[in-house]
Amino acid sequence: MKIFPWGKLQCQPDGSIATHSLIDHMTDVAAVMHHLLSLPAIQRALHQAAGRPLTGVDRARLAVLAFLHDIGKANTGFQGRYWRDAKQRPPGWASPCGHGPQGWGLFVDALNGLPWPRRIIAGLPLEAMDGWGDACLNLLHASISHHGRPVQSEGSEPLWRPVQHAGEVIYDPAQAVHAMGQAIQAQYPQAFDSSAPELPDSSAFAHLFAGLVQLADWLGSDTRPGFFPYTQPEEIRSKTVLAIAQHALTAIGLVVGDTATRQQSTHADFAQAFGVPTPRPMQAAMADDGLGSVVVLEAETGSGKTEAALWRFLHLWRAGRVDGLYFALPTRVAATQLYERVQKFVQRTWKNTLPVVVRALPGYAAADGQGYEALPGFQVLWHDEPQDEEAERRWAAESPKRYLAAPIAVGTVDQALLGALQLKHAHLRHAMLARSLLVIDEVHASDAYMTRLTEHLLRAHVACGGQALLLSATLGAVARTRYLSIGARGQPTPPTLAQAQALAYPAISHRGAGGPQLQAVEGNPRQKTVHWETLDCIDEPDRIAALAVEAAARGARVLVVRNTVPAAIATLQAVEALATAQEVDCLFRMNGVSTLHHSRFSRQDRPLLDAEVQAQIGKERSPRPGGAGLVVVGTQTLEQSLDIDADLLITDLCPMDVLLQRLGRLHRHAREQRPGGCEQARAWVLTPAGHDLTPLLQRQRHGLGPMRLKAQPMGGVYLDLRALEATRRLIDAAPTRGIPAENRALVELATHGEALDAIARDRGEAWVRFGKEVDGLRNATGTMANLHALAFDRPFGDLFPKEQGGIGSRLGAADRLVTFAEPLPEGPFGPRVEQLALRHHLAPHNLGADAQPEDVQSLAGSEGPGFTFRLGDMRYRYSRFGIERLPSH
Incomplete structure (x- = not known):
C-alpha cells in the first residue's frame, strides 16, 4: 500500500x-x-x-x-x-x-x-x-x-x-x-x-x-x-x-484587455462620464500625460476633485498605465458616500461589461451594490444570489485581504496602509495595489503617524511603478514637499513661509523630469467672501443655541459644528429647550425624532442620518413648513463628504485647514436668495473665555489642547495650541476673507513651522516649552511609524516582529465592534440595530477585539426611543443622542 x-x-x-x-x-x-x-x-x-x-x-x-x-x-x-x-x-x-x-x-x-x-x-x-x-x-x-x-x-x-x-x-x-x-x-x-x-x-x-x-x-x-x-x-x-x-x-478582473480593447469598451467623453457639459480646467488637466507618478491636487471643497480623480483613472486605464483603482477615504462614512458616485461613473462610462466596484469596508463590504453574509469555510452568500459567473467577479470583495485585487475599490485609507505595515498579508495588499492608481482623499499633515506611513506607502508603490493622486483642500508646504520628493534622492528642502504663501492655489503639483513642479489651475470658478468673527462662548451652549435659533427663526439653515460629542449633545439640548420656549420649529429630525450628527451611531442609522442631513440642509433642500429654518448640530462628521449648504455656520475653534473644510459647507451652492441676515457667508468661531488658550496648555477642553494621562504619551483631538492660536489671530486680523483665493496664505500662516515658532515666542516661555513638547511628540510618532512600517528595501526574511498587537494604520487604541443577537433591538429611529462601533475609551477594559452577541446583555428601562444594554461591567444606552456610557451603580 x-x-x-x-x-x-x-x-x-x-x-x-x-x-x-x-x-x-x-x-x-x-x-x-x-x-x-x-x-x-x-x-x-x-x-x-x-x-x-x-x-x-x-x-x-x-x-x-x-x-x-x-x-x-x-x-x-x-x-x-x-x-x-x-x-x-x-x-x-x-x-x-x-x-x-x-x-x-x-x-x-x-x-x-x-x-x-x-x-x-x-x-x-x-x-x-x-x-x-x-x-x-x-x-x-x-x-x-x-x-x-x-x-x-x-x-x-x-x-x-x-x-x-x-x-x-x-x-x-x-x-x-x-x-x-x-x-x-x-x-x-x-x-x-x-x-x-x-x-x-x-x-x-x-x-x-x-x-x-x-x-x-x-x-x-x-x-x-x-x-x-x-x-x-x-x-x-x-x-x-x-x-x-x-x-x-x-x-476576478485581473486580466484586462489591451489599450485598443480598453478604448473601444469605454467612453472618453467627460460629459458622458459625469453628466455635466464640460470639465473644469482642473479636471481636464488630469489627462495630461506629462504628470509624474505622484500628483497632488489642491482645490477648495466642492470644486470637483472627485471627478478629477476619476477622470485621471480613466485616462491612465485607457492608456494601459494602470489596471485598477483604489479610492482611499479618511473614514468609513466618506467611503460609503463615494461608493455610489463611483458606481454611477462606471455605469456611465463602460459600454458593455462593467468592471466590478467593491465597497472595501470590513463588515460592510459590497460589490455591484450588493452585500453578502459570511458562511463557514470562507464561503459567502450574496444577497442577490447571482449565477456562478456573476459571483466570480466579486471574488475580491469576499475578504478584506483581497480588496485591493478588485478592478475598482472604494474604502478607507487604512486598507492601503495595511500593505505598508509589518502585518500579516501586507505583501498581498502591496502587490495588488501596484497595479492601480491609488487616490488618497483629504490628505493633510496634522497626524504625524499616518503622514509618515502614507509617505512610506507611496515610496513602495512608486518603486513598483504605481501611480498615485493625493487630494486636499489645502496641504501645507512641508507635507507637499515630502510627498513630491518620493522617488528622488536626498532630503528635500521645504520652502520658507514667505515662499509657501506665494505659491498658487488651486494647483496641481507633481515631480517632473526637472524636479517638483507646481502649476496653477482653475477649480470652482465661484468665489465667496466669508465674514467671520470669534465669539468667546465655547463653554456656553445656551448662548450658542440663542444664535442658532434666532437665525433659524428668520428661515436660515444653520450648521453648528462642535469638536466633541458631549458638547454637541449639550448644544442640541439647549437648542431644543429654546426652540420649544420660543415656539420655533427648527429642530433636525430623523423619522420624527430630534437628533444630531456624529460618529457614535449604528452602522444602520448612520447612512440614514447622512442622507437626511443632505436632504434637509443640502443642495436640493425643500421649503420647511411655516417658513422656519433649521438647526443641525454635530461634530467633525459634518465637515467630510456631505454636500451641505448652510446659510450660517457656528463652529468651535479648530486648525485652519480643518476650519476651511467647515467653511466649505457655508454658502456651498449659489442661490438667488438667502434668509435675512444670511445674505453674506457668515461664520461664528467659538473660543474659550477671553479668547485665551493658555489654560489649555495643561488641560484639554472641547477637543482643544493636550490630554495628559499617566503613563501615556500626550494626545488630543486638536493638540497643537500654536496652530489654534495662529488660526484665532488670523480670524481676528481681518473681518472678511476671500475663499478660496486666500486659502494658501491662511493655511501656511497657521501651519508652517516658522509661523508656529513665532506664535510660541510671542506667547512666552510656557508656550515655547509646549511647542518643543509637541514637536518632540510628532518626531516620536513619526519614528514609531518608521518602526512599524514594512521595510521594502530590506531582505524579506528580516521583517515582522513576533508581537504585532501595537501595529496599526492609526496610532492609538482601536474601536470595538458590538454585535447584537436576534431579535435585534429597535433603534431610536425605527430600524433595528445590528452593530455598534464603541469608541475605545468607552469600552470595558476587559473587552477583546470585538463583542459578540453572547457578550451583550439587554436591559430594561430605556428613556425614550432606543435601548440599554450591559457589556462587561459597563452599562450603555443607545438613543437619539447616539451611544452613551451610563454611570455604574
Whole structure:
C-alpha cells in the first residue's frame, strides 16, 4: 500500500474525505503565478522593482519557486492530519503539525550542514537552481511564507522519516519531494536554461513576489465551479490547469484587455462620464500625460476633485498605465458616500461589461451594490444570489485581504496602509495595489503617524511603478514637499513661509523630469467672501443655541459644528429647550425624532442620518413648513463628504485647514436668495473665555489642547495650541476673507513651522516649552511609524516582529465592534440595530477585539426611543443622542 501526499482535503456530507493531490495543488498555484507574470501591470511592477524587464526564463523560474510554496506539506506530521481522530491514525505518523516553518527548515538545516535534509531535497534539481543566483533562496523563502508573514525555520528530522507498515514503506517524504522535482522540470523546462541571467536580486522584487505568491495560493485554493476543483479521476492536471488559471484570473478582473480593447469598451467623453457639459480646467488637466507618478491636487471643497480623480483613472486605464483603482477615504462614512458616485461613473462610462466596484469596508463590504453574509469555510452568500459567473467577479470583495485585487475599490485609507505595515498579508495588499492608481482623499499633515506611513506607502508603490493622486483642500508646504520628493534622492528642502504663501492655489503639483513642479489651475470658478468673527462662548451652549435659533427663526439653515460629542449633545439640548420656549420649529429630525450628527451611531442609522442631513440642509433642500429654518448640530462628521449648504455656520475653534473644510459647507451652492441676515457667508468661531488658550496648555477642553494621562504619551483631538492660536489671530486680523483665493496664505500662516515658532515666542516661555513638547511628540510618532512600517528595501526574511498587537494604520487604541443577537433591538429611529462601533475609551477594559452577541446583555428601562444594554461591567444606552456610557451603580 502506497500513500500519495494530499495538498487539500474536505469532509463530504456523507462523512467521507475528499483529497486533492499535493502535486496537483502545487501545479495549480504555479500556473496562476505563471499567468500572473504575463499580465502587463504585474510585469511593469516587477520590471520597476527588478531594474530590468523579466524574461520568459525569469517567469518560468518564478513559477517553479511558487510551485514549491507547499513543499513543507510533504512532512509526515502534516500528512497525518488526514486522520483527524488521533485514535484512528496508524502508527508511524508524526504528531500533526504545520508546513511553512517545516518546509523552510529543510533548506536552512541543509545550508547549516545537517545531513538529514539533504536526503529529502536531493530529488530537486538543486544544482541547476544554484545557477539562478543569490536571490533564489530568498525568493524561495518568500514563496514558502505564503500564509502572510515570513516563516521561521523549524527543522525536525523525525517529521521527514519514512512511514512503514507491515515492514513496507508506505510513505516517504523524500519520494514526494522527488516527484515535485520531476514535475517542475516537466512543466517549466525553460526555467533550467543554464545560459539565462540570474534572477533579480532586489529586496523590493522579493517583497513584490511574496505578495504575488500569496495571491496565487489563495486563488489556486479556490474550489468554486470553474476555478480549481479537486482533480478528477484520469485527469492530468498539468494539461488542464492553464485554461483554469486563465479563466480564474479573467473572472476576478485581473486580466484586462489591451489599450485598443480598453478604448473601444469605454467612453472618453467627460460629459458622458459625469453628466455635466464640460470639465473644469482642473479636471481636464488630469489627462495630461506629462504628470509624474505622484500628483497632488489642491482645490477648495466642492470644486470637483472627485471627478478629477476619476477622470485621471480613466485616462491612465485607457492608456494601459494602470489596471485598477483604489479610492482611499479618511473614514468609513466618506467611503460609503463615494461608493455610489463611483458606481454611477462606471455605469456611465463602460459600454458593455462593467468592471466590478467593491465597497472595501470590513463588515460592510459590497460589490455591484450588493452585500453578502459570511458562511463557514470562507464561503459567502450574496444577497442577490447571482449565477456562478456573476459571483466570480466579486471574488475580491469576499475578504478584506483581497480588496485591493478588485478592478475598482472604494474604502478607507487604512486598507492601503495595511500593505505598508509589518502585518500579516501586507505583501498581498502591496502587490495588488501596484497595479492601480491609488487616490488618497483629504490628505493633510496634522497626524504625524499616518503622514509618515502614507509617505512610506507611496515610496513602495512608486518603486513598483504605481501611480498615485493625493487630494486636499489645502496641504501645507512641508507635507507637499515630502510627498513630491518620493522617488528622488536626498532630503528635500521645504520652502520658507514667505515662499509657501506665494505659491498658487488651486494647483496641481507633481515631480517632473526637472524636479517638483507646481502649476496653477482653475477649480470652482465661484468665489465667496466669508465674514467671520470669534465669539468667546465655547463653554456656553445656551448662548450658542440663542444664535442658532434666532437665525433659524428668520428661515436660515444653520450648521453648528462642535469638536466633541458631549458638547454637541449639550448644544442640541439647549437648542431644543429654546426652540420649544420660543415656539420655533427648527429642530433636525430623523423619522420624527430630534437628533444630531456624529460618529457614535449604528452602522444602520448612520447612512440614514447622512442622507437626511443632505436632504434637509443640502443642495436640493425643500421649503420647511411655516417658513422656519433649521438647526443641525454635530461634530467633525459634518465637515467630510456631505454636500451641505448652510446659510450660517457656528463652529468651535479648530486648525485652519480643518476650519476651511467647515467653511466649505457655508454658502456651498449659489442661490438667488438667502434668509435675512444670511445674505453674506457668515461664520461664528467659538473660543474659550477671553479668547485665551493658555489654560489649555495643561488641560484639554472641547477637543482643544493636550490630554495628559499617566503613563501615556500626550494626545488630543486638536493638540497643537500654536496652530489654534495662529488660526484665532488670523480670524481676528481681518473681518472678511476671500475663499478660496486666500486659502494658501491662511493655511501656511497657521501651519508652517516658522509661523508656529513665532506664535510660541510671542506667547512666552510656557508656550515655547509646549511647542518643543509637541514637536518632540510628532518626531516620536513619526519614528514609531518608521518602526512599524514594512521595510521594502530590506531582505524579506528580516521583517515582522513576533508581537504585532501595537501595529496599526492609526496610532492609538482601536474601536470595538458590538454585535447584537436576534431579535435585534429597535433603534431610536425605527430600524433595528445590528452593530455598534464603541469608541475605545468607552469600552470595558476587559473587552477583546470585538463583542459578540453572547457578550451583550439587554436591559430594561430605556428613556425614550432606543435601548440599554450591559457589556462587561459597563452599562450603555443607545438613543437619539447616539451611544452613551451610563454611570455604574
